Structures are given as C-alpha cells and as structure tokens.
Amino acid sequence: MLTSKQLHDIEKLQRECETYDQLQIKLNWEMLRNRDTDQLDYLHYENEELVAFLGLYAFGSTVEVCGMVKPSERRKSHFSRLFQQGMATVKQIGSKRILLNAPASSTEAKAFLTKNGAIYGFSEHQMKWNEKHLEEVHGFTLRLANTEDLEMRIRLDIEAFDLAREDAQAMESRIDGDADNNMFMIEVNEETVGKIRVKRENGEAWIYGFSILPTHQGKGIGRKVLKRVVKEQSESGHSVHLEVETLNEHALGLYQSIGFQVVHAQDYYTYN
Template sequence: MLTTQQLQAIKKLQKECETQDNVQLKLNWDMLENRESNQLDFLHYENDELVAFLGLYSFGSTVEVCGMVKPSERRKGRFSLLFKKGMETAKQNGYKKILLNAPAGSHSAKAFLNKQGAVYAFTEHQMDWQESPLETVEGLTLRKANVDDLDMRVRLSVEAFGMGKEDALSMESLFGREEDTDMLMIDVNEKTVGKIIVKRKDGQAWIYGFSILPEHQGKGIGRNVLKQVIKDQISDGFSVHLEVETKNDHALGLYQAVGFKAIHSQDYYTYQL
C-alpha cells in the first residue's frame, strides 16, 4: 500500500511532467489509491525528492505499465532502472501480455519505447461529453448488479470484449472493492443484455466496461443506455467521461453520436520480455 506521502509525491511529479510536456498521463489513480501492496510501484528519489515513478496495473493476465521522470532528471538512467525492475516483477508474476502506455504527444516517451523494442498496438481516446440534447429513454432498465449476475458479467466480458474466461472471472470477482463505483446491469423486456460501470469522483463520472451481448447489438440499445446514464449523471451534477480504443470504430461512432468528443489520447505498445 502506498503511503499518503508517496501518493502526494506522485501527484506532484505528475503535475510537473504534464505541465512541462503539455500531455496528460494515465496513472490509474483509482488503482494507485487502493493498492494492497507496494509490489507493483517503483519510486526513485534524489535528495528526498521523487524524481521517477513507474507503476504496473494488473488486468487479469495483462499488465499495463506507465511512468514518468522529472524533466530536469531525464537522460540519467532513472527510468531505465525502474523499467528493468518493473519488467522483472512482470516476469515473476507470469503476465501473458505487457502493454506500455504513453501520452500520444510525448516524443520522449516514444523514443524510449522504440529503444526498448516495443511495438505500437493501438491508441485510446479520453472522451468528454459536450452538452447536447438528450431525449427521454424508454424500454430499458438500469439496475445495480448483484451476486446472481456474476455469470452474465463474465459472459459479457468474454463475448463482447474477447477476454479469456479465466481473466474475466478474475476481474469480475474483484469488483465491488472500490467506493463510489456502480456496476449497472442493462435489462430489456426483463432480460439482461449488457452491463456498464460508472465511477464517480471529484465531480466527474467515468464510464467503463460498457458491453452489450453480440446478439443484441445494432438495435439501438447501446445508444439509449448512454443517453440514460448521461442524463442521470448530469442531473446529479457530474461531468461525464470515458475512454475508447481508436480501433473500435463502432464504439467511437456511438459515443460521438451522443455528444462525446476526444480530448486526450494515449498510445499503447506491446512489449516482449
């Protein structure tokens, strides 16, 4: 578990790097603030100041990696040292897939990743909802998930996201540990056809894990779900945000159709140990 002092130091370093480089780092703060151990975080200090950080974020058998270095401390081998330690841990933990994450506009990050032999995989957009008309939605119900929904949640992760069943079960079994987060099941005509996660914090509502069973896609359900979720969050005083891969053209078009616009982008690279 990271201490309050460590978390504050990471936030300070993040702010400095983002301001200097004019980018936005994806450090998965919901995970950083809820670590059960320090095994996945690597910090380097100089004169009692945090100057480099690397975090591993586990999603089943896949691990995402993101880090940063204080601008004045770059090209001194700080991050290379942390990266080596991080990859040793990833190997020990037996992850099957490693994704390295960097802001799309960071030239220094891309240079480092290319030097490591990482291969570009995809780009993910952060999208913010811009005010637009939302008509009343009928014909569907959003309800909080319960223990009886576990099998359907796993099925949705497998069929809609292409996850392995073991990974899906592992991730779904962990859900419920985070505060201010709701998993909503999507019912149409009293039949469950999908799920969507909404996390609310600091005035923002983030949409995650939105999926509809393949046989129920293309019927306008997804669009209506988004409209309802947006209306609910806006009425409670929250701005609405989400993330989507650029390769997912259908999802990207759906989000744009209900008023979302891309604000920031993150590039992902695959890395082989």
C-alpha cells in the same frame, strides 16, 4: 501498499509532468489507492523529492506498465533503472502479456519504447461529453448489479470485448472492491443484455465496461442506455467522460453522435 505521502508525491509529479508536456498520463489511480502489496510500484527520490515513478497494473494474465520522470531529471537513466526492476517483477509474476502505456503525444515516451523493442499495438481515446439536449428514453431498465450477476458480467467481457476468461474474472473481481463504482445491469423485457459501470470522483463521472451482448446489438439499446446515463450524471453536476479504443469505430461513432469529443489519447505497446 503505498503510503499517503507516496500517493501525494506521485500525484504532484503527475501534475508537473502533465503541465510541462501538455498531455495526460494514465496512472490507474483506483488501483494505486487500493494496492495490497508494495511490489508493484517503483519510486526514485532525489533529495527527498520524487523524480521518477513506474507502476505495474495486473489484469489477470495481462500487466500494464506506465510511468513518468520529472522534466528536469530526464536523460539521467532514472526511468531505465525503474523499468528494469519492473520487468524483473513481471517475469516473476508470470504475466502472459505486457502492455506499455504512453500518452500519444509524448515523443520522449515513444522514443524510449521504440529503443527498448516495444511494438505499437493500439490507441485509446479519452472522450468528454459536451452538453447538448438529450431526450428521455425508454424500453430498458438499469439496476444495480448484485453477486448473482458476476457470471453475466464475465460473459459480457468475453463476448463483447474478446477478453480471456481469466482476465475477465480478474477485472470484475477487482471492480467489486472499489466503493466509488456503480455497476448497472441492463435489462430488456426482464432479460439481462448488458452492463455499464459509472465511477464518480472529483466532480467527474467516468463510464467504463459499457457492453451489450452481441445477440442484442444493432437494436438501439446501447444508444438509449448511454443517453440516460449521460443525462443523469450531467444533471447531478458531474462532467462525463469515457475511454474507447480507436479501432472500435462503431463505438467511437456512437459516442460522438451524442456529444462526446476526443480530448486525449493513449498509445499501447506490446513488450516481450
């Protein structure tokens, strides 16, 4: 478990790196704040100042890795040492898949990953909604998820996102432990056909896990749901954001059509 000072130091270092490099670093803060172990985060201090950080984020059989180094402390092997420690832990955990995450515009991160044999896998867009008129929509119901919906949520992750069942179970169980999340189930004619999660923090509303069963896709349900959720969150005073893989052209086109624009991108590399 990270202490309040460590969390503050990580946040301070993140702001400095993002300002210096003019990019956005994805650190999975909801997981950092709710750690139940001190074995997944690696911090290096110089003169009581945090200068390098690496975090491991386990999702079932997959582990994501992300980190950063203070600009003035780069090229001193700080991150290489943390990376070696992190990979030793990943080996102990027995993760089947390792994803290294880096801002798409970071040439230094790409150089490090390439040097260490990582292979580019895919990219993910972070998008922000620009205000525009959205009409009222009907034909579906949104209700808060309950414990009986867990199996359907897992099924949606498997069928809509092609996740392994182990990963889907781990992800949905982790989400239930975050008090800032609202998980909504999507119903049409009293049948559950999808889900959408909204996380609100610091004036921002982030949309995650938005999925419709393949048998109900192509009927305009997703577009209607997205319009209502965006409209409600915006009217409550939140800026609205989401993430989408660049390979998912259908989803990307849907989001852009109702006013979302790409503001940042993250690259994911596979590592053996």
